[in-house]
Amino acid sequence: MAGHSQFSNIKHRKGAQDAKRSQKFTKLIREITVAAKEGLPDPELNPRLRSAIFAARKENLPKDKIDTAIKNAAGNIAGENYDEIQYEGHGPSGTALIVHALTNNRNRTASEVRFIFSRRGGNLGETGSVSYLFDHVGLIVYKAEGINFDDLFDYGAELEVLNVEENSSEGLYIITCEVKDFGKIRDAFYTKFGEPELACLSWQPKDLIEISDKELIEKLSSLVEELEDNDDVQYVEGNFTFSDVA
Numbered sequence: 001m002a003g004h005s006q007f008s009n010i011k012h013r014k015g016a017q018d019a020k021r022s023q024k025f026t027k028l029i030r031e032i033t034v035a036a037k038e039g040l041p042d043p044e045l046n047p048r049l050r051s052a053i054f055a056a057r058k059e060n061l062p063k064d065k066i067d068t069a070i071k072n073a074a075g076n077i078a079g080e081n082y083d084e085i086q087y088e089g090h091g092p093s094g095t096a097l098i099v100h101a102l103t104n105n106r107n108r109t110a111s112e113v114r115f116i117f118s119r120r121g122g123n124l125g126e127t128g129s130v131s132y133l134f135d136h137v138g139l140i141v142y143k144a145e146g147i148n149f150d151d152l153f154d155y156g157a158e159l160e161v162l163n164v165e166e167n168s169s170e171g172l173y174i175i176t177c178e179v180k181d182f183g184k185i186r187d188a189f190y191t192k193f194g195e196p197e198l199a200c201l202s203w204q205p206k207d208l209i210e211i212s213d214k215e216l217i218e219k220l221s222s223l224v225e226e227l228e229d230n231d232d233v234q235y236v237e238g239n240f241t242f243s244d245v246a
Contacts, residue, residue, distance in 0.1 A: 027234055090123055092216060095211075097237065101113070155192060
């Protein structure tokens with residue numbers, strides 16, 4: 001798999017969305033709620049919840065809000081039920097996007113996502129319409145600071161992951177693994193190297209399209225940003241990356 005394809009999608013997650021803090025908090029709380037509901041409320045025994053709390057703390061989500069979200073999930077508070085939904089669509093010039101959402105109203109979210117695709121020069125497709133262009137993998141990302149790459153690489157080889165690579169320009173180590181092995185590999189790396197920056201299932205493009213046309217970059221950036229600005233959308237993955245444009 002192309003090395004920079006993983007980082008292309010990480011950049012979308014970490015950089016394309018520049019939402020207001022209150023909106024970021026809403027998305028973080030939803031992820032904590034869903035994670036706590038699908039597993040145990042103890043983060044040490046629930047890796048998804050642990051990762052959600054780690055992400056929330058990095059964004060300075062107050063501790064009382066984290067605790068309340070976990071308690072509400074454990075207590076099955078009415079109105080806190082969210083469905084995980086994946087949408088697939090085409091952007092301008094035939095680009096492909098996969099949209100991940102947590103919603104308490106499927107009809108509303110589908111309508112809003114469809115509208116955003118339409119107004120930004122794309123179209124929402126059916127399930128399977130673009131996912132065949134991607135590989136579904138487990139994704140684990142560490143900051144390079146304080147971790148020896150050779151140690152990480154050797155441990156990945158021992159666990160038989162798909163790939164371990166370094167993105168020196170961004171100071172990140174990126175690990176990919178089979179979906180079926182994601183849970184045990186995520187936990188093994190956590191035990192040995194601590195909490196990663198990112199750990200989730202991800203759709204990585206089989207062929208990454210490099211886009212240098214300034215107008216198309218602006219169109220795609222606007223599409224991704226508007227999608228991720230939607231309250232129900234957690235993040236967006238695409239099969240493209242942008243070249244530096246003067």
